[in-house]
Amino acid sequence: MSEEIRIFVADLAAYNAGHLHGVWIDATLELDAIRAQVDAMLAASPVEGAEEYAIHDFEGFDGYRLGEYAGLESAHEIACFIEEYPAFGGALLAHFNDLEHARKAAEEDYCGCYSSLADYAQELTEETSSIPQHLALYIDYRAMARDLEMGGDVFTLETGFEQVHVFRNR
Known part of the structure; x- marks a missing residue:
C-alpha cells in the first residue's frame, strides 16, 4: 500500500447549507490530534455554530470500506490496524468486516x-x-x-x- 490512510471529515452544518467544508485527516494520528483537527475545521465553518461532522470519504484503507456511520474512533482503530499490517490489513478487514476477528487472524492464524x-x-x-x-x-x-x-x-x-x-x- 502506498497511499496515506486518511479520512475526509465534513462539516454537516455547512453541507446542509450547500457548502463543501471539511478537512482530510491522517487517520493514523493520535485520536486527540484527529479531534483537534475536526474542532479547528468546525471553528472555521462558513456556518455559525457548526458542531456536527461526518466522515464523507476515505483513502488508503486498502479494500476495506468504512461504514456510513463510522466514527472517528472506529476509523482511527481501523487505520492503525491497516498501518500495522500493510500487506493484508485492509483485505483481512474486508474479509471479516470485524476488527476483533481480523486482529485475531493476523496475530494467531x-x-x-x-x-x-x-x-x-x-x-x-x-x-x-x-x-x-x-x-x-x-x-x-x-x-x-x-x-x-x-x-x-x-x-x-x-x-x-x-x-x-x-x-x-x-
Missing part, C-alpha cells in the same frame, strides 16, 4: 505470503514430512492446496500478483 496456495502446501508438506526423493515429483501440491481450502483448513487473501496470504481457519 497468519501463515505467510506465498506465490500460490500450492507453494504453501509444498512448504508445509516438506517441513512436516520426510518425502523420499523418488516420490517427490509425484506429489500434486495444487490438489493438496485445493483440499486445504475446500476442507476449511485455510483461507487465502490475494493482494496482488503472486501475493497469496494464507491463514489457518479456526
